[in-house]
Amino acid sequence: DIVVTQSPDSLAVSLGERATINCKSSQSVFSSSNNKNYLAWYQQKPGQPPKGLIYWASTRESGVPDRFSGSGSGTDFTLTISSLQAEDVAVYYCHQYYGSPYTFGQGTRLEIK
């Protein structure tokens, strides 16, 4: 199984500041056949289901604000929120879909400082 590990487990950032969440997979999730990284990011607010933010490591889901961006390749990935807003308080998960079983990271809790 591909293990996905996020860091940090929790993060407190001031409003308007940058938030960075890291995700590392135990093996590469990059496919040379289509030049894509099989990595997604989700946001989960309290009492709600997860919401898809980014897929193929850097493609933003329709309707997701452009302050959210994804980067990285191979085994190391980053979700960046360029200017934190109050509504961004949530738990964020990365998810690899390179191979079954599809696995999620343990989550990163993002709070306002």
Next chain:
Amino acid sequence: QITLKESGPTLVKPTQTLMLTCTFSGFSLTSSGVGVGWIRQPPGKALEWLALIYWNGEKRYSPSLENRHTITKDTSKNQVVLTMTNLDPVDTATYYCAHTEEHWRVYFDYWGQGTLVTVSS
């Protein structure tokens, strides 16, 4: 507009069998590439993918449940059913069903609200 909704018992006794139904609208599970998956989340814990069924009947399972689960579809009713046998209190979780659009991109773009299942005697 794509929607999914989970339904099933909220309380199940240990060793019993759980049947959860995902009823969806806004898409067809006969369209090429489309799939519906089940993901669960124990209280206060992370997401865990369980199973996935595709438009063509292909099924994928997480081995973590040790063959205790089965996923099926009924395209005429727009439903996907997850059956889990021999439940244990560790199976207590919110169970979500979710839609995926492309066969090789298992990215869940639409989720149901989830249903909390408690396993307790």
